[in-house]
Structures are given as C-alpha cells and as structure tokens.
Amino acid sequence: KNEVEQSPQNLTAQEGEFITINCSYSVGISALHWLQQHPGGGIVSLFMLSSGKKKHGRLIATINIQEKHSSLHITASHPRDSAVYICAVQFPIDQFYFGTGTSLTVIP
Amino acid sequence: DGGITQSPKYLFRKEGQNVTLSCEQNLNHDAMYWYRQDPGQGLRLIYYSQIVNDFQKGDIAEGYSVSREKKESFPLTVTSAQKNPTAFYLCASRNRGLGQPQHFGDGTRLSIL
Numbered sequence: 093k094n095e096v097e098q099s100p101q102n103l104t105a106q107e108g109e110f111i112t113i114n115c116s117y118s119v120g121i122s123a124l125h126w127l128q129q130h131p132g133g134g135i136v137s138l139f140m141l142s143s144g145k146k147k148h149g150r151l152i153a154t155i156n157i158q159e160k161h162s163s164l165h166i167t168a169s170h171p172r173d174s175a176v177y178i179c180a181v182q183f184p185i186d187q188f189y190f191g192t193g194t195s196l197t198v199i200p
Numbered sequence: 201d202g203g204i205t206q207s208p209k210y211l212f213r214k215e216g217q218n219v220t221l222s223c224e225q226n227l228n229h230d231a232m233y234w235y236r237q238d239p240g241q242g243l244r245l246i247y248y249s250q251i252v253n254d255f256q257k258g259d260i261a262e263g264y265s266v267s268r269e270k271k272e273s274f275p276l277t278v279t280s281a282q283k284n285p286t287a288f289y290l291c292a293s294r295n296r297g298l299g300q301p302q303h304f305g306d307g308t309r310l311s312i313l
Contacts, residue, residue, distance in 0.1 A: 096242065123299045133288060135304035142299060176240070186231060186250060186296060187258075191241035 096197050106196050111166040113194045117177030118160065126153050126164050127178040129193065133167035135178070138164075169198045202227045206291050206305035210311050213278070213285065221276045221308045223291035229303070230296050232274040235309075236260060237288040246289075248275055250296060278310065286312050 105111050126138040127137070139146050139153040141162060146153050150169075155162040155175040166173055177190040204225045213219045225232065231250050235243040245258030251269040263282025268274055272291075278285045288309050292302040 115205075125301060127304075129215070133307040133309070134294075135290065137303070140299050140301050180215040180302075181245075182299070183296070188233075188302065189244065189245075190244075192237075192240060192242045 096179055096181055096189050096191040098177075098194050100194060101192065102195045103197070104158060104197070105169050107200050109169050109196055109198075111169050111173075111196065111198075112147075112181075113164045113177050113196070115162045115164070115191055116160060117162075117181045119191075120160075121181040122184050123182040124155055124162050125180040125182060125188070126162075127180060129176040129178060131175075138177075166196075171198045171200050174198050203246060204291060204293055204303055204305040206289075206308050208308060209306065211308055211310045213310060214313050216251070216280045219275055219281050219310065221278070221289055221291075221310070222272045223276065223305060224272055225274075225291075225303070226272060227293055228271070230271070230292035231294050233269070233294075233302065234258075234264075234266065234276045234293040235290045235292065237290060246276065248281045276306060285310055 095114045099114045123142045127135050129135045141155040150167045152165040174197050176193040176195050178193045180188045207222045233248040234246040240299045244262050246262050247266040249255035290307045291305040292301045294302045
C-alpha cells in the first residue's frame with residue numbers, strides 16, 4: 093500500500109519563525125512534490141524533487157531517498173504563508189498519492 | 201493565460217440526480233486527473249486519462265464516470281450511484297513524463313440538498 097504521512101497535522105507559528113513540515117512515504121517513488129492549498133481550495137505546485145535539495149525564495153525542500161523522507165522548510169515565515177501544505181509522491185505509472193496535509197497558520 | 205478551469209465553483213444536487221463537473225485546460229497537456237478531497241483525508245484519485253479517448257479508474261471510481269473526447273476537456277459525472285457525493289472535487293493536468301508537476305483547477309464543491 094502506498095502510504096504518505098505528514099507531520100505535524102496543524103502548525104501555528106509567530107511571524108518570522110523557521111518552520112519545518114515533514115513527509116514520509118513507504119515505497120520507492122519516482123518523484124516527490126510539495127503543494128500549497130489556499131483557503132479557497134486552489135492548489136499550486138511548489139517543488140518537485142527526485143533527489144537533494146531545492147530552494148525558491150524563503151522555501152526550501154529536501155529529500156532523502158534512502159530514508160524515504162522529505163522536509164519543507166519556510167524561513168522568516170509570514171502571515172501570507174498560511175495555507176495547507178501537501179506532500180504528494182509520484183510513481184512511474186503517472187499516478188500520485190497525497191498526504192493529508194499540514195495546516196499552517198502564521199500569526200503576525 | 202494558460203490554465204485549468206473548473207466549473208461551477210459550487211454545485212448542489214438533489215438525491216437521485218446525476219451532475220456533471222466541467223474541467224477544461226488550455227495547457228496542451230496529455231494527462232488529466234480527477235480527485236476528491238474530504239476533510240482530514242488526502243486527495244484521492246477518481247479517474248485519470250493519459251490520452252484522448254482513453255481513461256483509467258482510480259482508487260474510488262465507483263459512482264463516477266468520465267469521458268475524454270477532446271484533449272482539452274475531461275468532464276466528471278457524479279451519478280446517483282455515488283452514495284456520499286458531498287466533497288470538494290479537483291481536476292488536474294500535466295505533461296506526461298517523470299517529474300512533470302500537476303496543474304490544478306480551483307475546484308468544485310458539491311453538496312447534496
């Protein structure tokens with residue numbers, strides 16, 4: 093069974109704090125994606141990782157293929173970062189499996 | 201601007217009715233997907249299509265049907281056989297191939313009257 097687990101489920105931070113969201117998966121994958129879902133429901137793709145680390149602005153994503161684990165970091169968090177962050181794993185058959193999401197609230 | 205358009209944003213259905221959710225993309229993507237999102241659960245795959253006139257069932261296809269007559273369009277019909285249709289439905293598309301990200305629509309929220 094393809095399991096994707098995220099932690100924490102909910103996270104509240106003060107503006108400026110460093111934030112880490114974790115994702116673990118149970119079987120080998122082709123790639124891992126981090127997504128952001130805003131309150132209106134729309135989803136935006138943040139990163140695609142197959143190895144190593146990627147950075148975009150204040151967001152950093154890492155993956156350890158051997159440990160089947162990925163982290164999403166947000167530096168200098170801001171209230172506009174408040175959203176649900178979703179980890180999704182991709183398999184060669186073009187299918188994706190999704191974690192349940194981490195709901196982040198950043199307080200000014 | 202290229203993107204995916206889902207309509208309507210909110211949809212209400214009476215018991216026993218079939219309803220169709222629209223998904224249109226102008227990104228020239230081959231693959232299209234329908235997901236269902238329920239509170240506390242990850243997105244679950246209903247159907248996906250990798251090419252025109254072909255589609256495959258996902259994990260929760262029962263009570264749903266799709267068609268893919270055009271590359272741009274992948275409508276989802278929620279039939280009366282779907283006993284618990286109240287949910288948020290998301291459509292996505294992508295270029296086929298390793299690592300290609302999915303592009304998502306803004307979703308349709310379906311409720312039962």
